[in-house]
Amino acid sequence: MKEQQETIQERPNMPVRVDNYTWTQTESTVNVRVPCESRKVDIVSTDEYLRAHFPPFLFEAFLFEAVDDSKSTAKIGDGAVVFTLQKRTRRLWERLTVQTKSKETMKEIRERALQQFQQKVCAESRQKEEKQQEDKRFTLQTMIQLEKKEKDKIQKKKDAEREQTSAELEAWQQRRPAAAEELLQSFNGLLHTRAEAPRKPLPCPIKPDTEEEKVIKQPPKRAGGNIYFTFTPRAFPTALRESRMDEEEEWLRKQAEARGAADADIQELTDLTEEERNPDWLKDRGDKCFRVGDYMGALNAYSLAIKINEKIPALFSNRSACHLKLKNLYEAVNDASQALELLTPAVAANATARLRPTVRRGTAFCLLHLYEQGLRDYEAALKIDPHNQDLQADTQSIRDILQTE
Structure with a gap:
């Protein structure tokens, strides 16, 4: 017993072989069931x-005959790993594995299988x-094509x-001569009627004012005075005592730079049209695809x-939303963080824009x-929109989860 314990201590990393597997077969398939409670299993399968x-734990089998690995499957669940192997030859096997005592042969088969499996993985990755x-x-x-159809429709x-x-x-233009003639006749008839109508004398003849009356009727001059105006060049409605003019001016400067910025490598995208080089046009395309679920x-x-x-x-904020829909969670975090980095300094003008990537x-x-980090972001979003009932409910749900852990 002491010698056995010493042997185990010398080789602490040796895997434990799994022998309590079961297998069944038909003329065309072989089913192998290996007990396994773990969900993280490294599986290698080839024809042999x-x-x-x-x-x-380690399960290893050198198959009795070659199988078609491209049509075989392996599933993990219900406390087991289940292999379903497709036979190349329709007949019953005498046993699951070959009977060999040669370690060199087993090593050669193992190395060849690992090499074939690596090549298969690389090929699948390329595909x-x-x-x-x-x-x-x-x-x-x-x-x-959609844009072209929309242009053609317009x-x-x-x-x-x-x-x-x-x-x-x-x-x-065809009706204009007749209409002009009719209008001219109506105008001439009106002039003729006015010319024939007698003029009535004025009830009170108008007399010119005398020089004294002209002087009296002139209004008195108003007293002189000064009117003062004050103007403010500020672009934000923040009260002066709460002003953050330096940060606000920096945000305006960053917005202007963003609209004028362009990647120097854009000249390499020679297969794009002028519209496809416009980030605003691409953002609008992305918004339309997102709304229809693409x-x-x-x-x-x-x-x-x-x-x-x-x-x-x-752009980063909207791409973060796409990653969320596609379950690319780490990419969603990175894009949202990049959007918030571009939305600095935090001022009233970009509060609404900061709310989306924060949530x-x-x-x-x-x-x-990562509920603690998520709670910090939701609390930051509540500071921006404190009356949002959905945000309040979600934040409380996260707090409840943290309390139960």
């Missing part, structure tokens, strides 16, 4: 090898990246209005706008179970 590692790029291109093309409407106006103008399309539009101009806070970052923190 299986491994499930959930420290300190996933290519699919994401394809989705981005498709989204951008769809946005461009142009058709303008053409129809132009044709209608031209038709009305032409009809008016969160990935909105994310791509905001990202391109940020690449063009990275000093507009609304979005607090929500992302809570979804990450």
